[in-house]
Amino acid sequence: MKTLLLKLILKLRIETKRKHMYKKANDLGFTHPEVVNCSQELDELLNKFSDIAA
Secondary structure, three states: OOOHHHHHHHHHHHHHHHHHHHHHHHEEEEEEOHHHHHHHHHHHHHHHHHHHHH
């Protein structure tokens, strides 16, 4: 149960971060430091999700 809840929370955070990153990329450009930072944060969330799902 705890794992399922954690997965759902991570999925929500991943989707929110992805949308935020796309908006920043659209406004600032894909190579802007804020976009790169957001991408790295998204990678961390995806890695956490992958660890839980394995």
